[in-house]
Amino acid sequence: MRISLFFLVVLSSFFSFSQMGNQQPVKWKYEVEQLSDAEYKLILKGTIDPEWHVYSQFTPEGGALPTELTFEGVGVDFELLGAAQEGKTYTQYSEIFEVDETFFKNEALITQHIRLLNPEIKKIRGNIFYQACIDVCINLDEDFVFSLDGSEASLVYEEIDERSKELSSQLKLPLKNVELLQESATASQSNTGLWGIFILGFLGGLLALLTPCVFPMIPLTVSFFTKQNKSKGKGIANAILYGFFILLIYVLLSIPFHFLDSIDPEILNTISTNIWLNVAFFIIFLFFAFSFFGYYELTLPSSWSNKMDNASNIGGIVGIFFMAVTLALVSFSCTGPILGSLLAGSLTAEGGAMQLTAGMAGFGVALALPFALFALFPNWLNSLPKSGGWMTTTKVVLGFLELALAFKFLSNADLVAHWGILKREIFIGIWVLIFILMSLYLFGIIRFPHDNLKAKLSKIRVSIGIISTLFSVYLILGLFGQNQLKLLSGFPPPAFYTVAEQKSDCPLGLNCFKDFETGLAYAKLQNKPIMLDFTGWACVNCRKMEEHVWSDSEVFQLINDEYVLISLYIDDRKELPEVSQFDFQYDSGRVKKIKTIGEKWATFQAVNFHTASQPYYVLLSPELEILSAPQQYTDIETYKNWLEEGIKAYKALK
Template identity: 75%
Template sequence: LFFFLIFVFFAFSFFGYYELTLPSSWANKMDSASNRVGGGLGIFFMAVTLAIVSFSCTGPILGGLLGSTALAEGDVATNLSAGMLGFGVALALPFALFAMFPAWLQSLPKSGGWMTTVKVVLGFLELALAFKFLSNADLVGNWGLFKREIFLGIWILIFLLLSLYLFGIFRFPHDSPKTKLSSLRKITGFVSVVFCVYLLSGTLQLTNLKLLSGFPPPDFYTLAEQESECPLGIDCFKDFESGRAYAEKENKPILLDFTGWACVNCRKMEEHVWSDPEVFQLLNEEFVLISLYVDDRKSLPENEQFKFKYDSGRVKSIDEIGEKWGTFQTINFNAASQPYYVMLSPDLYILHSSIQNTDTDTYEKWLKEGLQAFQTYQRNIVVSSR
């Protein structure tokens, strides 16, 4: 919710309803310091002055960068460092190039309406990302408000408004008087219209929106009635013990799927890899799928809540479903990232090394090797029992 509000705040700043600026006294102090000190330190203060003066433009972009690290998988510090490095290089590169080639300055377009258009486009993109964060909160919190069709409908509305703006149908407060639309603006508007059509086709289930895997809610989180609340309609369990009991009954290996409602890479695996016919057949017929959502904030029944004591002596209260499965993954498999797949026999023998985000061929090979290992394991049990 916090990121949703921040992104909406930045979006309306780009729309021109207010401007984000730092106190002018800060810029004046840094500017005087750069003149007074000189040398390398003076250049540093000049850079700080530039950062303060340009905050109204760069602030919302930096806010988007900070928020997007929450959507990305992997180490947050690494993602943020890489993002900040890219932002810094992109900001500094034009200044470096113009310093080396001063003649290029003459070819720069004059400031004006095009800058306003760029800011508005960024504002619409930030608004779309804001609803992605709100959708994540809805999924994790089990609110049931932003089903897949509703989310896609909101995005269609956002990009339809962007298209209307780019074609000059309406303007924002800080727009310049109506002028002839540039070719680039028309092309961008056309791309936005095409994207709206693409989203609409996904809403009507004419396409599966693979290009947006991980951004819309999963396909089973829908307004329509579903026979299965699992990816691709596969029969799955969302409780470990229930799934294990079924695996013992059917004498099938267990595929333990540590996943998350807000996990982008989990959705990509489900929509790109699991949807492959060979992989789907293996998952649906040869394995008992147990999907454990580590970010599920639904409260556990009181009789299932407990306190877990780590070897270090730290005690953690396990009150939510996601906390239970996240701790289960960390303690038993020494891992905390998702997606994370483990193959087990019904009596909990590990059949194969674990695997994470990968391609279709590797995943299919992994499943077949695990299935073969399970069959070998069963034969060995029969032989040893004689």
């Protein structure tokens, strides 16, 4: 399959997310033209910012997303007479999707002819969904109301605006002691997290080195630099420069996400918890897994690598750079799935785009290091193991790991959307099956297409098979409740998301509130301080904190006895009741539509606490006084002391 799945993943982050950006590149106006007593023409006029374009309703399939109009009450209050008509559009061939796309520039004009079935109807409501693009694409939608009784549109919107203002005001808290928000109680933890991502990327790069796409390139490339140069020093310098360019290439792949992060600090969380993106990751990782199993090869178009290879003949620094690009392209079938795992696993709001850069840097360092080291110490080349069946085994093992990771993304979508199809027991059961199959493969009981049937099992392979078997037993014990699987915190669904009936849908069976106003009222009634927990269904570090820190007996008792716990899930995609949906206007003038529970609490966190990371914990009095500097991912002792300090501060206030 000659397709770059990794770059499809990257592109999906630009093209597939609703409500992504700060920008409102299209300003819509809605007008009504009465044609007869029962027939009307609804007119939507959009003024498009310079250089932006919006796709037509009729842009061909296989390309960008078309504009969609939906109306409330069709077939009951009125009927549509024909399809919506459009004003001037433009058509241009898209090299990305390889289709002719139709779009609006500068102005979008859409009209819909309707006939009333209910003469009492005075307003037509609906929604327009559209994709606006410049260097990136964002998906946007807007509710509209057409007035059929001749009143001004602004009057129609007054009712909505008043409700929006009232609901918006509830998001802004009159906090006291806000100077405590400036204290960074966990700056070191953030740095530790970046180093952790760097190490994971480095380990991923080491795994990539052991694959048949990369490993044979090491002696060939090092020999080229050491033998093709007149002086040994020049050859070593070029090999080190080659390694630096490998690192640079992988770091550059993360740069676009920094632009996204600067547009909107909530955007990376939107990406990482998007339901359909997680489903897409699930499908893509299945493709990755079966490519590692040897059923097909995922390669980039050969023309790409040929062009880079030709460019590498230029010589000098430019030639060395293109040699590094060529390596990245030709090794894609092995490195692509690992990079895809790194992209999907690190791209969260917890560390912003810096997490992805740290992971890519770790991957690039691991991939580049051998070329520099073996150039400095060429005699080490003699100690390298020969290429052989062990590299095929490595790929297959990676395939099983990709398969396990695929179900993690399906679990994210399931949790965020509340589908209830991948409860904790089912998820663990699937992982048990995957690792049992991996054990059977390592013991030679099952085979894959590229395996050598006559090869003997090495001691290392058998040892890894034993480890895989022991891990399966560990999972089975967790399946039957014999342990809490703390080694896997954050990967399986939370303990309360289970087939078995639970007394509480809060972590560890604690009593918690999932609405701030309700929790605040209870705190006032009980005269207790609040522990505000900004969390997420798909937040790995949130689960680690709950299962490793909150589970400590002293910490658990403090939370349970001394605080009112309010857990706000910022990635909850369940829609708010229609009467609770509203438009929130930032001080900058930007308007954000609040339609889901997650959008409400993500905005609530950003507006009041100026952060978009999770987990994020705040201690408040019922009078909204901040009791201490907010806390994030940390250890038991630090968290316990923080809770105790909050209690002392609250008693001092009283």
